[in-house]
Amino acid sequence: MHRYSALVVAALLALPCAAYARGTARIVGGTPAPHSAWPSTVFLEAATDFNNDGTFDEVTICTGSLVAPSWVVTAAHCAFSSADPTRRVTAMSAVLGVSDLTDPTRAIDGVDNLIVNPGYSDAVAPRGDIALAHLAVPAADTPIALPVAGEQYTMPANVANAAGWGTTDVDSTMTPTVLQQAWLPIQDQASVCSPVVGAALPGAYDPATMLCAGNPLTSGACHGDSGGPLVVFNQATGAPVLWGLTSFGISASPPCSLSVPVVFTSVSAFLPYIHEQIDPPPPVTTTPTTPTTATPPPTPMSAPSPDRTPPSLRSLTLSRTRVRTSTTLSFRLSEAAVVTITFQHRGVVHHRTTWTSLKPAVIVKGTTATNRVTLKPRLGGRALRAGAYRLSVIAADIAGNRSGAQTIAFTVVKG
Numbered sequence: 301m302h303r304y305s306a307l308v309v310a311a312l313l314a315l316p317c318a319a320y321a322r323g324t325a326r327i328v329g330g331t332p333a334p335h336s337a338w339p340s341t342v343f344l345e346a347a348t349d350f351n352n353d354g355t356f357d358e359v360t361i362c363t364g365s366l367v368a369p370s371w372v373v374t375a376a377h378c379a380f381s382s383a384d385p386t387r388r389v390t391a392m393s394a395v396l397g398v399s400d401l402t403d404p405t406r407a408i409d410g411v412d413n414l415i416v417n418p419g420y421s422d423a424v425a426p427r428g429d430i431a432l433a434h435l436a437v438p439a440a441d442t443p444i445a446l447p448v449a450g451e452q453y454t455m456p457a458n459v460a461n462a463a464g465w466g467t468t469d470v471d472s473t474m475t476p477t478v479l480q481q482a483w484l485p486i487q488d489q490a491s492v493c494s495p496v497v498g499a500a501l502p503g504a505y506d507p508a509t510m511l512c513a514g515n516p517l518t519s520g521a522c523h524g525d526s527g528g529p530l531v532v533f534n535q536a537t538g539a540p541v542l543w544g545l546t547s548f549g550i551s552a553s554p555p556c557s558l559s560v561p562v563v564f565t566s567v568s569a570f571l572p573y574i575h576e577q578i579d580p581p582p583p584v585t586t587t588p589t590t591p592t593t594a595t596p597p598p599t600p601m602s603a604p605s606p607d608r609t610p611p612s613l614r615s616l617t618l619s620r621t622r623v624r625t626s627t628t629l630s631f632r633l634s635e636a637a638v639v640t641i642t643f644q645h646r647g648v649v650h651h652r653t654t655w656t657s658l659k660p661a662v663i664v665k666g667t668t669a670t671n672r673v674t675l676k677p678r679l680g681g682r683a684l685r686a687g688a689y690r691l692s693v694i695a696a697d698i699a700g701n702r703s704g705a706q707t708i709a710f711t712v713v714k715g
Contacts, residue, residue: 338481339441342372344433346698348384358665360389361663372435373542380422395408424504427506445539462529486530487513510566610697611635616631617631626674628673629641629693630673632671
């Protein structure tokens with residue numbers, strides 16, 4: 301198993317303002333996941349209406365795992381606004397059944413109840429960072445197994461055991477639409493997790509409810525993958541078992557540094573909480589003369605009125621259309637929305653112009669203010685060759701309404 305060196309601990313001690321990245325852990329150094337590799341992994345999109353005017357002011361993104369047909373487990377901090385951690389999100393939706401968010405076969409489901417672990421706290425770093433999202437319509441996908449006492453598990457080297465939708469570079473600039481997977485070795489509690497995290501955030505790490513993982517200088521997690529799965533494998537069957545939920549990373553420079561491990565919520569520590577929600581006990585049998593009082597269901601999360609209006613995307617501009625190192629895309633939205641930016645390459649076939657969409661696409665969270673996204677002429681770790689390109693930009697709100705695609709042309713130049 302890899303070990304994080306004493307130099308890493310020393311570097312963390314030198315950080316004057318070490319902090320965790322709220323709701324922003326992503327798979328870095330991974331590879332696109334095959335279509336059927338993670339059938340239980342769910343993309344979660346939440347929105348918050350700060351002034352209760354019916355318009356969403358913030359959109360946040362997390363990952364979850366289907367653990368029962370109607371239940372998705374994720375990080376507790378995903379239930380709160382990233383701008384105001386004391387405020388619950390207003391609405392949440394789930395995308396299921398695909399590894400590519402642009403796949404037309406994807407299923408979009410509403411979350412009608414979001415149950416946060418009662419022991420969750422967020423003083424120094426998240427503790428008890430686990431929540432359950434109840435789907436309005438039961439999913440057809442296969443749930444992932446939970447740990448069971450007495451079963452034996454294995455952690456084979458170089459076998460992908462973590463997944464998430466999110467930033468794929470250490471500078472946290474590229475967010476793909478395709479699920480990413482990586483091998484993140486689970487690190488030793490006493491020699492790695494406690495001292496490394498404790499050096500940066502004294503008192504933040506609880507070995508009874510947390511674990512840490514990462515592949516030094518090769519793969520890890522950073523901005524946006526909160527709640528994503530860390531799995532082990534059943535030794536007898538080889539089936540994946542949910543072992544951890546992405547919780548927080550230690551701030552460093554660059555923001556998605558691979559020199560420090562990522563902290564996960566231990567699923568085993570919260571099995572009673574999970575089973576209490578997804579496997580409620582049967583009602584108590586009483587005598588006919590004793591009236592029964594039904595336990596009221598949990599108060600559902602607030603939800604917006606049915607929304608059929610797609611977001612408006614306007615004022616699309618590029619800071620430069622001849623691009624060597626970077627360009628800035630600017631746009632405005634009529635409401636907070638998730639914006640998908642796809643690079644398309646211009647070609648000519650039989651004297652006709654064609655546009656080929658390139659992967660991965662870039663996902664950003666847009667607001668009603670002017671949005672600016674710095675884009676580099678690179679995709680999937682590779683530089684784009686010189687030539688004519690355009691950006692295809694589409695916005696989708698929390699209800700799944702999508703704007704029409706808008707395009708803007710640019711040229712990649714070398715030298």
